[in-house]
Amino acid sequence: MPVKKKAARKSAADIKRAIEAIEAEIQKEKKKREKSGDTFVSLSREELDNKLRRAESPMIIFQSWNNTAPIGGTINYTVGVSNPDPFGWSNLAVAVSVGNRNPITSNDLFLSDYDTRFPTLAQPPTLGFSLGPVGSPNASTTLSFALKIPAGVEKTGYFGNSVLEQINFHDVGKYLDRGCFFFGVV
Numbered sequence: 001m002p003v004k005k006k007a008a009r010k011s012a013a014d015i016k017r018a019i020e021a022i023e024a025e026i027q028k029e030k031k032k033r034e035k036s037g038d039t040f041v042s043l044s045r046e047e048l049d050n051k052l053r054r055a056e057s058p059m060i061i062f063q064s065w066n067n068t069a070p071i072g073g074t075i076n077y078t079v080g081v082s083n084p085d086p087f088g089w090s091n092l093a094v095a096v097s098v099g100n101r102n103p104i105t106s107n108d109l110f111l112s113d114y115d116t117r118f119p120t121l122a123q124p125p126t127l128g129f130s131l132g133p134v135g136s137p138n139a140s141t142t143l144s145f146a147l148k149i150p151a152g153v154e155k156t157g158y159f160g161n162s163v164l165e166q167i168n169f170h171d172v173g174k175y176l177d178r179g180c181f182f183f184g185v186v
Contacts, residue, residue, distance in 0.1 A: 010084075015052045018084035018134045022048060025140045026062050029080055033064040038076075039181075040064045058083045058092060058131055060164055060179040061140070068184040071155075075147040075183045079162050082140040083131035090130040091167040092176075095122040096145050100159045102180040110178065111163060117153055121145050128167050149185050157184050 010018070026042045033040045042062035043051065051059055062080040069075050079094055098118035104110045114120065123143045132138040147160065160181040166174040 010052060010056075014086070014134075015049065018052055019045065019048055021134055021139065022061050022082050022084065025080065025082060029062055029064070029142065033078065038064045038066050038078075041181075042080075052084050055177070056085060057166075057174075057176045058085070058089050058164060059177045060094075060162065063162070063179050063181050065160070065181050065183060068186045069149050070186055071149050071151055071153065073149050075149065075160065077145045077147055077160060077162070077181060078142055079145075079179060080140060080142050081131065081164055081177075082134075084134050086133050088130060088132045088136075089166065091128040091169075092131065093122055093124070093128040093165055093167055094143050095120065095163045095165065096147065096160060097121075098147070098158050098160055101161050102159055107175050107178075110161070111175070114161070115158070117150050118158075119148060119150075121147065153185055155185050157182060 030040050030042065040062065058081055060079055061082045063078065065075055065077040077096060081094065083089055097114040097120040099114035101110050101113060123145065129141055131141060160183060162179045164177040166176060168174065
């Protein structure tokens with residue numbers, strides 16, 4: 001699928017409609033995730049409004065994870081993705097890796113530098129996923145990852161990173177958004 005061209009600026013009504021739809025999705029997931037004792041972070045209304053004014057693409061709207069795991073254990077990480085656009089997107093994927101990259105502003109460097117002791121994960125195989133236009137039943141999705149803690153790592157805190165991208169099977173893909181989560185190895 002070709003990479004989408006930049007859409008026209010969203011109107012105030014478009015932004016309001018997208019915020020209402022995304023906030024409803026965030027609240028539904030927040031209740032479910034917090035019951036399990038996991039950490040849950042999401043975009044505030046102000047962050048969502050700012051992101052919608054500068055982005056024309058699907059975005060990460062929430063993240064949830066268990067805080068700690070022993071060596072050999074698992075950090076269960078969940079990421080929510082939503083499409084605020086009036087058109088659909090396809091060939092989307094989320095990749096997860098570990099490394100202290102949150103403050104790196106260069107996406108090229110952010111995507112290339114990671115802790116190789118940990119696995120790098122991506123979902124879903126093989127063609128990625130699709131999101132419908134804002135307001136449609138399939139405008140949002142949730143992906144879950146099980147990040148195994150490898151032998152030989154220190155008992156300390158680690159930054160996990162997620163990247164939302166559009167796969168282009170015959171050329172350079174498109175970076176869309178990213179998130180960060182922080183967990184402990186105990």
